[in-house]
Amino acid sequence: MAFVLASVPAPGQTAAPAATSSPVQLRVFDASLVDKTVDPCDNFYRFSCNGWFKRNPLPADQARYGRFTELSELNRLHMRQILEAAAVPASARNANQPPRSANEQKIGDEYASCMDTSAVNRLALTPLKPELERIAALQSPAGLPALLAHLHAMGVKAFFGMGSSEDFADASAVISFYNAGGLGLPERDYYTRTDAKSEELRRQYVAHVRNLFTLAGEPEPQAAHDAETVLALETRLAKASLTITEQRDPQNLNHPTDVASFSKTLTHFSLADYAAAAHAPAAGKMNDSEPKFFAEFNALVADTPMDAIRAYLRWHLLHAFAGTSLPESFDRENWNFYAHILNGAQKEQERWKRCTSRVDMEMGEALGQVYVAKYFPPAEKQRTLEMTLAIEQAMDKDIDALDWMSAATKVKAKEKLHGVMNKIGYPDKWRDYTNIEIVRGDALGNQMRAHQFEFARDLAKIGKPVDKGEWEMTPPTVNAYYDPQMNNVNFPAGYLQPPFFSGLEDDAANYGDMGSTIGHELTHGFDDEGRQFDKQGNLKNWWTAEDEKKFNERAECMVKQYDAIEAVPGVHLNGKLTLGENLADLGGLWLAWLSWLDKADAAHQDMTATMDGYTPDQRFWIAYAQQWCTQTRPEQLRSQALGDEHAPDEYRTNTVLQDLPEFAKSFSCKKTAPMVNPKPCRVW
Ligand SMILES: [Zn+2]
Numbered sequence: 001m002a003f004v005l006a007s008v009p010a011p012g013q014t015a016a017p018a019a020t021s022s023p024v025q026l027r028v029f030d031a032s033l034v035d036k037t038v039d040p041c042d043n044f045y046r047f048s049c050n051g052w053f054k055r056n057p058l059p060a061d062q063a064r065y066g067r068f069t070e071l072s073e074l075n076r077l078h079m080r081q082i083l084e085a086a087a088v089p090a091s092a093r094n095a096n097q098p099p100r101s102a103n104e105q106k107i108g109d110e111y112a113s114c115m116d117t118s119a120v121n122r123l124a125l126t127p128l129k130p131e132l133e134r135i136a137a138l139q140s141p142a143g144l145p146a147l148l149a150h151l152h153a154m155g156v157k158a159f160f161g162m163g164s165s166e167d168f169a170d171a172s173a174v175i176s177f178y179n180a181g182g183l184g185l186p187e188r189d190y191y192t193r194t195d196a197k198s199e200e201l202r203r204q205y206v207a208h209v210r211n212l213f214t215l216a217g218e219p220e221p222q223a224a225h226d227a228e229t230v231l232a233l234e235t236r237l238a239k240a241s242l243t244i245t246e247q248r249d250p251q252n253l254n255h256p257t258d259v260a261s262f263s264k265t266l267t268h269f270s271l272a273d274y275a276a277a278a279h280a281p282a283a284g285k286m287n288d289s290e291p292k293f294f295a296e297f298n299a300l301v302a303d304t305p306m307d308a309i310r311a312y313l314r315w316h317l318l319h320a321f322a323g324t325s326l327p328e329s330f331d332r333e334n335w336n337f338y339a340h341i342l343n344g345a346q347k348e349q350e351r352w353k354r355c356t357s358r359v360d361m362e363m364g365e366a367l368g369q370v371y372v373a374k375y376f377p378p379a380e381k382q383r384t385l386e387m388t389l390a391i392e393q394a395m396d397k398d399i400d401a402l403d404w405m406s407a408a409t410k411v412k413a414k415e416k417l418h419g420v421m422n423k424i425g426y427p428d429k430w431r432d433y434t435n436i437e438i439v440r441g442d443a444l445g446n447q448m449r450a451h452q453f454e455f456a457r458d459l460a461k462i463g464k465p466v467d468k469g470e471w472e473m474t475p476p477t478v479n480a481y482y483d484p485q486m487n488n489v490n491f492p493a494g495y496l497q498p499p500f501f502s503g504l505e506d507d508a509a510n511y512g513d514m515g516s517t518i519g520h521e522l523t524h525g526f527d528d529e530g531r532q533f534d535k536q537g538n539l540k541n542w543w544t545a546e547d548e549k550k551f552n553e554r555a556e557c558m559v560k561q562y563d564a565i566e567a568v569p570g571v572h573l574n575g576k577l578t579l580g581e582n583l584a585d586l587g588g589l590w591l592a593w594l595s596w597l598d599k600a601d602a603a604h605q606d607m608t609a610t611m612d613g614y615t616p617d618q619r620f621w622i623a624y625a626q627q628w629c630t631q632t633r634p635e636q637l638r639s640q641a642l643g644d645e646h647a648p649d650e651y652r653t654n655t656v657l658q659d660l661p662e663f664a665k666s667f668s669c670k671k672t673a674p675m676v677n678p679k680p681c682r683v684w
Contacts, residue, residue: 001165001250002472002481002490003524003580004335005517006068006423007644026070026498029509031612041669041676045636048622049629058631061350063343064640066630066649067499072478075371075494079476080355082370083111089440103366106433107359109440111148114324114355118443121327125216127444132216135313141301143268144309149277151317155451158182158316159237159297162280164461166485168254168287171537174461176286178262180241181295183234184209184319186342187643191231191238195570197638201341204233208337210323212318213311215329226311232306233312240296244643245373245577248529250484250539255288262288265295268302280459315369324354325444326666345540345634362450364474365431368493371476372426376493381425383503384496384518387510388422388489391518394595398684412534412542416525419535421468421488425496426475437619480517485537489521500627507603511596513625519588519595523684526587527580528555557681558582561655567641567648568634574641581646587625587684593662617666626651 058065086100086108093099113119125132131151138147138642151158160181166172185191185205190198206227213223244528246252260283263271275282301309316345318326322334332348339345355388359367399405399413436453438446461467468486473479476494483490498505501514530549534540543551559575562582568573575582600607600616607616614622628649632640640648647655655662658677669676 001217001485002483003521003527003530003584005480006419006475006518007640007646009264026074027509028502028505028513028626029612030626031614031622032497033626033629034622039673040667041664041673043654044625044657044663044667045628045650047336049651052626052629053631056629058633060347061345062245062631062633063339063345063636064630064632065556066632067627068478068630070495071497071499075375075476075478076353076356079360079367079371080352082367082374083107083356083359086370087112087115098216103363103369103433105372106436107366108293109438110362111355113358113438113440113443113446113513114358115351115605116443117328117351119496120325120443122452123442123444124327127442127448128317128326131317132314135310135317137307138310138313141268141306141309142270144301145272145274148680149274149280151313152278152450153452153455155322155455156313156316156320157315160294162274162278163455163458165287165563166466166537167256167285168250168485168539169256171485171487172252173285173535174464174466174467175284176259176281176459176462178286178288178294180237180290182237182316183241184230185234187237188238188241189243189642190233195355202231204337205527208333208341208441209315211333212315212322212330215327216314216318226315229308229311230315233300233308233564236296236300237293238545240293242289242290242293242361244303244645245574248577248645250529250532253287253409254539255291257286259286262294263285264300265291265644268298281462284394284463292447310547321444321447322587324351324358325447326531342635342637354511355567358447360474360476362447362454363436364476365427365471366433368426368475369430372493376425376475376496380493380496380501382512384424384491384501385422387515388424388491388518388668390599391445391515391522391595392417394591394598395522398591398594402684404554405547406544409543409547413526415533416487416542417522419487420522420525423469423490424470425491427471427492428469455653480521482521482530483537484525484530484533487525487533487535487537489518491518491521506616507596507599508619509623511592511599512620513627515590515595516585516627519591520584521588522591523587524580526684527583528578536667551569551683554681554683555583557679558586558683561659561677561681562651563645564652565647565655567651568638571638571641573647575650577643578645578647581652582656583683584610585647585652586659586682589656590623590660590682590684593620593660608634615666617662621657621663621666625657628653 033049033051038047038050040047052317056065060209086104090098097630119308133506134147138144148159159182161181163177165177167175190201199340209230210223210227214220242252259271259281272282321328326329335348395417396414399410437449468488471490473481473490473492475492477492480491480495501510516607532539532541534542559579562573562578563575630649634646634679637648654675658675659682664676671678
């Protein structure tokens, strides 16, 4: 479980930015991006970002392009250099190229295999044939558990998900988790909404499933029939699943049981067979995240014709490998639905970018180890740590100052704050990839084996003490997260650089930008979801009833505030879904502000002296806003408004600042200005 700073498009679904041959100088605070024709009290986002918008037209392969993608693109170029050097085989290396390490051999060969489209096209469906035959041989529900375990291990996301996670009641213990899943559309409401646009999307989805079946050799009438079957079956699973808003409350997902009891509820699906084939525990404590879903799954197995189940499994098998492991015709069809139709991208992302992402996803710490050695100076780690400690200190003081929280809850809040572990850059101990077998020229087999490795690695954690040093993001990632069950904040190396942080720029810029992110991640420990976990990461209430009530009243102000925003015509933001992120944005920026004021005060900074035409406090707010400059296609904006826990970037800027009178003061905004909320919301 993790609360991330920004949503990143799923690999193979949304494209990444166009390559810039000569990367521009990225700055944390950039006065040249400011549009002085816009009144900062009218629309601060436009004021701070219009210059960036002018310089950065949305690339054709993008659904969304902002500062995060701008830096991701630069990191991707760096990863490409590493991978291209590692891809040179022993036989072709010259005297200046040292022999490849075991890790370099694996990431280099995997990259080369992914790039080798002629091999991928030549092999076509041959590597999947044994799997298609297994599915074709499934004659009764009795064979489903072993087959499903086999498919899950190779990354086929059919019916449900199974893996390891910390026990909600005891975060030091790792147990098995069975989760709802099995959908090809982004989330359950895509199957249930009745508006015209949603109905059209479902028709387009069915056409996509049919096209994949046809590409795989099914005759047309059969393919069309099977695609309708897939939609019907997934709709049934969707209706039994929690909504994404319901999933945000950990109480809704907390159903501790043991494998034996769970097994008894699945009367038509042998959990023993599944566990044996998956090499998963056949006994012991576990969590059934969504009992209603599993009850429906059980019923479905009993009453669904086998040819429908086979069609469904065939679809998920093809879907799992359609990205870079199957011929270009599959790849193109996959792009057309997920990147173009769903999110509006106009052009397919170049192959090298997708292959770089793929290696980063499969063996991110092998690639990341080389990446940090080359691109992450140790001094950056130290600077980030100092800033994190300063912001934790600001939070400590701010808790003292809260007028709505009782002394008893304050003590607990501080205990939790002081228990937060700071993880910066990369893991202390690197993941061991010895057991992944990478065969040059076998892209599909490699994808399968990489998933099998990860599946086994994940399950091996069950029953062992939790490893708090483990990372959920790879080192080159441009993002950050808070993990409520580990009570730690995580800032990957890939993020700790301009335009988010720079040792060459002043504190106002760095605190406004990366300081607000550090504050954001810390605040997640105290948002509507995170606050339910204690300092050890256990799901255990440490609030007095009165304080809880006051928290909820304050949070409700923000729910209403974001519910009122119409992001695209007819689609409002979901205040409850985005509440945790909105709380973290507002609380985080406030903490960064307090922390920076302390720092400026200690340094006797002249708060009236201007630089590039702006006072230090103005630069603080502009740096905050400039991290969110983002161009977004309407299709993507719609997807985001419907399903993303993060509000679109314009609101992550303007709506947050409207709640801070300190911002209005810095720009002398009138009380009636659009950038001033007359009744500001505030929790932290
Ligand atoms: Zn967040």
